[in-house]
Amino acid sequence: MSLIDAARDVRENAHVPYSKFKVGAALTAGSGTVYVGCNVENVAYPEGTCAEAGAIAAMVAGGDTTITEIAVIADSPKPVSPCGGCRQKIAEFAAGDVKVTLATLDGLVQETTVAALLPGSFDADYMSRV
Ligand code: THU
Numbered sequence: 001m002s003l004i005d006a007a008r009d010v011r012e013n014a015h016v017p018y019s020k021f022k023v024g025a026a027l028t029a030g031s032g033t034v035y036v037g038c039n040v041e042n043v044a045y046p047e048g049t050c051a052e053a054g055a056i057a058a059m060v061a062g063g064d065t066t067i068t069e070i071a072v073i074a075d076s077p078k079p080v081s082p083c084g085g086c087r088q089k090i091a092e093f094a095a096g097d098v099k100v101t102l103a104t105l106d107g108l109v110q111e112t113t114v115a116a117l118l119p120g121s122f123d124a125d126y127m128s129r130v
Pocket of ligand 1: 016019021023038039040041048049050051052072080081082083086
């Protein structure tokens with residue numbers, strides 16, 4: 001199954017009573033295992049979590065710490081764009097050249113990279129004098 005298909009499938013499980021906007025994410029980890037996540041909203045709105053965050057949490061819980069590819073899908077007019085927080089979360093575990101596929105339910109696909117989504121990102125090098 002392709003990463004987009006895995007993301008499309010898990011999207012169906014999204015808990016979105018407030019926004020009604022279902023998002024699915026799937027990533028391949030360094031071990032080759034595919035991890036998936038969907039957005040999980042909460043009546044206390046800021047406590048909601050994005051699909052990408054769910055997939056990353058599943059990956060870390062599964063014992064993986066490297067993302068080698070990631071895909072995100074939603075029912076949007078253009079390929080869904082990860083929020084700023086999720087870009088930083090992805091960058092924690094992915095090299096800059098890692099492929100990120102953004103997709104819509106009706107077949108629009110945009111391929112980009114972690115570095116293109118988060119240029120000039122803060123990383124551990126900045127703390128090398130500590
Ligand atoms: N959302 C994601 O899960 N991932 C994205 O890349 C964009 C936004 C979710 C958060 C919230 O549950 C809903 O979409 C509307 O913002």
